[in-house]
Amino acid sequence: MTTTLPEQMTASVLIAPSTIALQDVPVPALGRTQVLVKVEAVGVCGSDTHFYETGNIGDIVVEGPVILGHESAGVIVAGGEDVPASRIGTRVAVEPQTVCRRCQYCKKGSYHLCRDVAFYGAWPVDGSFAEYEIIDDDFAHDIPHGMTFEQAAMAEPVSVAVHAVRKAGVTSGSRVLITGAGPIGVLNAQVARAFGASEIVISDPVENRRRFAEEHGATRAVDPGTTDFSRLDEHFDCYIDASGNARAIDSAIPTIRPGGIAVLVGMGGDRLELPIALMQHREITLTGTFRYVNTWPDAIALIASGQVDVESLITGRYGLDEVEDALLKAKTDPLAIKTMVIPGLEGTGAE
CATH class of the missing domain: 3.90.180.10 (Medium-chain alcohol dehydrogenases, catalytic domain)
Known part of the structure; x- marks a missing residue:
């Protein structure tokens, strides 16, 4: 032209x-x-x-x-x-x-x-x-x-969340744990809710971020410094890390039920120690995300419908x-x- x-x-x-x-x-x-x-x-x-x-x-x-x-x-x-x-x-x-x-x-x-x-x-x-x-x-x-x-x-950061929530296998009734309540963590919470999750717990050490997360998608926000994660052993179907924090990931893995899925979105260090025996015995799937693929139509629709604010x-x-x-x-x-x-x-x- x-x-x-x-x-x-x-x-x-x-x-x-x-x-x-x-x-x-x-x-x-x-x-x-x-x-x-x-x-x-x-x-x-x-x-x-x-x-x-x-x-x-x-x-x-x-x-x-x-x-x-x-x-x-x-x-x-x-x-x-x-x-x-x-x-x-x-x-x-x-x-x-x-x-x-x-x-x-x-x-x-x-x-x-x-x-x-x-x-x-x-x-x-x-x-x-x-x-x-x-x-x-x-x-x-x-x-x-x-x-x-x-x-x-x-639509770009929402696409990050759509890709992560898809990989986590979130569906109707899923119980989801998210670590990190920055923009990506909050958007993951909103997308997980749109995908049908019934329980979405988000963990972050910053009080105002926890409060914001509870107002925008999470059913509950917790302080990792004061929360006893052992009480949540085998509780969650899906886990999404949006923090990149090794300690947060280490605390979260035992909360995943047998056959559950862990998705690493946050960018942290080059290496990470994991409880391999626990993950093998529970057959927990661990995966990462690299940006997104075929997500824009869904991201735009979620924003347009108001399901993601x-x-x-x-x-x-x-x-x-x-x-x-x-x-x-x-x-x-x-x-x-x-x-x-x-x-x-x-x-x-x-x-």
């Missing part, structure tokens, strides 16, 4: 650990099946903050300038040659990855495990803290008319010129939960 594209855009660029600069950079070039999205809202993820502070996550090392951010939504303003003209003007939530579509993982539907996946905001792939981004047309998911861009950007998680909004403040907000403000970057805001300060 023929359209006039902007040549330059403003972006917040990570140029070194703990250093972000507002720069004019070229608008990324469209491929035949890609769309150009005008970014309207981007959620800040803990992985963005980790990249900013340390310059790496695991074996992904930032070796040059990169635009962070991957929880985004916006409007399609242009498309490649093979994209229907009707897509222009469509409001979308962006699934922030491109895959080869040819490998064994892609062909069997596990495209998130593609060895050639390019994930947005993870060097060397630029992300969403910018005025525009490109994405494969089928990874730009339509959103309902009444959904805000901030809600749509939250994302609005209440958003506690601050920043412009592109305030990305550094946005990245550190969760560490500087104990009441902060989820921060949004709004490219249209300029020098406004946080809400």
